[in-house]
Amino acid sequence: MAGSIKIRARKQGDTTTVKALIKHPMETGLRKDKKTGKKIPAHFIQEVNCEHGGEQVMNALWGIAISKNPYISFQFDGAKKGDTVKLSWVDNTGESDSIETEIR
Amino acid sequence: MTSMKRRIFLKGTVAGSAVAVGVGAGLVAPRQVLAAWPKTAFEAEKVQAAIEGLHGTALTEPSDDIQIKAPDIAENGAVVPVTISTGISNPDSISIIVEKNGTPLAASFQLASRAQGYVSTRIKMGETSDVIATVKSGDKIYSARKQVKVTIGGCGG
Numbered sequence: 001m002a003g004s005i006k007i008r009a010r011k012q013g014d015t016t017t018v019k020a021l022i023k024h025p026m027e028t029g030l031r032k033d034k035k036t037g038k039k040i041p042a043h044f045i046q047e048v049n050c051e052h053g054g055e056q057v058m059n060a061l062w063g064i065a066i067s068k069n070p071y072i073s074f075q076f077d078g079a080k081k082g083d084t085v086k087l088s089w090v091d092n093t094g095e096s097d098s099i100e101t102e103i104r
Numbered sequence: 105m106t107s108m109k110r111r112i113f114l115k116g117t118v119a120g121s122a123v124a125v126g127v128g129a130g131l132v133a134p135r136q137v138l139a140a141w142p143k144t145a146f147e148a149e150k151v152q153a154a155i156e157g158l159h160g161t162a163l164t165e166p167s168d169d170i171q172i173k174a175p176d177i178a179e180n181g182a183v184v185p186v187t188i189s190t191g192i193s194n195p196d197s198i199s200i201i202v203e204k205n206g207t208p209l210a211a212s213f214q215l216a217s218r219a220q221g222y223v224s225t226r227i228k229m230g231e232t233s234d235v236i237a238t239v240k241s242g243d244k245i246y247s248a249r250k251q252v253k254v255t256i257g258g259c260g261g
Contacts, residue, residue, distance in 0.1 A: 015220060028228075030206070046141050057216045060223075063146040065202060065210035067183045067226040074213065075220035 005099040009085050016103055018050060018058075019073045020087055028064040044092055048072060051086045052079055079103055146209050151201055154209040155238060158199060159245050164238055167192065167246035172237050173224075174252050181229040181254040188237045190221035196240045198223050203249075204233035229254050 007020040022045065029042025048060040057076045079085070081103055088098030145157030156162040173187035188198050198221065199212040205228075213223045221239065229235075234249045 055216065057219050059140070059214040060225075061141055061146075061212045061214065063207060063209050063211065065205055065207070065228045067228055071185075071224070071226050073187075073222075073224035074215075075222045076216070076218050077220065078218045 001095050001097040004097045005087060005089070007085075007087055007099050007101045009101055009103045011079060011081050011103050014077050015075050016052075016077070016079045016085070017073065017075045018085060018087070020071070020099075022048075022070050022072070022089060022097075024068070024070060024089075024091065026064070026066055026068045026070060030064070042092060045070065045089045046092050048087065048089045050074070051088075052076065052083060057085075140214075142212070145212075147207055148209065149207060151203055151208045151236065154201055154207075155199075155245070158209065158212055159238070159240055161245070164245045164247040167239070167248055170237050170239055170246060170248035172235060172248055172250040174235055174250055176251075177253040177255065178229065179255050181231070181256055183226050184229050184235075184252060184254070185224070185226050186235060187224040188222070188239075190237075190239045190246075192221060192239050192241050192246060194241050195219075195221040196242070199238045199240075200225070200227060201236040201238065202227065202229050202233050203236060205230050208236075 004023045005020055009016055009018045024045055025043055027040050027043040031040045033040055044064050045062050050058040058074050083103045084100050085103060086098060086100045090096040142157055145154050148154040148157050152162045169191045171189045174184060178184045186200060195215055197212055197214050200210045201208045202210055210227045211225060232253045234251050236247055236249045238245055238247045
């Protein structure tokens with residue numbers, strides 16, 4: 001699932017704001033296929049993790065109620081411009097992806 | 105003819121090994137991470153049970169220091185933007201709960217000490233409901249709620 005994340009990290013004042021968009025179907029497991037009437041199996045991101053300087057700053061635990069192609073934004077202190085932040089996700093089928101970006 | 109067979113054989117082995125690698129990764133990755141994923145909280149069908157599964161207690165204290173930014177009326181329940189910000193010092197986690205969803209708990213953001221009390225995402229809502237935000241700080245759990253009217257549900261098809 002390489003290339004599934006779009007990310008931007010920007011520092012203003014002391015605070016770094018990270019915004020990310022992930023391409024993912026986020027299937028709840030409750031929907032039915034209209035043609036076959038069979039349930040579409042659940043396929044959703046369970047965990048999104050953000051690291052800066054080898055330290056975890058944010059760890060999101062998600063359920064099925066997060067929208068398709070999820071958006072996530074959060075803020076943290078203690079970073080410098082030019083630092084690297086790493087964002088990664090794992091879904092319930094074990095698929096995962098990660099991306100690194102520079103704080104601007 | 106022989107070369108054709110050889111090609112098919114090669115294709116088969118390459119595909120086979122790719123599958124094996126995929127399965128291997130699939131078996132290892134979720135086990136490492138899923139330890140932290142609170143299954144009971146996410147599968148709970150009542151708000152109280154979800155909060156209890158998440159925080160260990162269902163006791164919350166209403167707080168004015170939690171702001172929920174969400175539309176008053178959401179036309180499409182499949183994509184409802186929600187932003188939670190709080191002035192409560194040292195928030196350990198911010199969670200989003202949709203009262204009338206089949207499984208109310210939508211997300212729980214675990215925050216490190218240098219993270220700010222701010223998270224934003226987009227959620228699905230099945231019907232008009234209160235959106236509840238809980239903020240854990242130390243031993244205390246604070247909560248706030250805001251009603252969002254949904255004209256088209258986001259669950260089911």
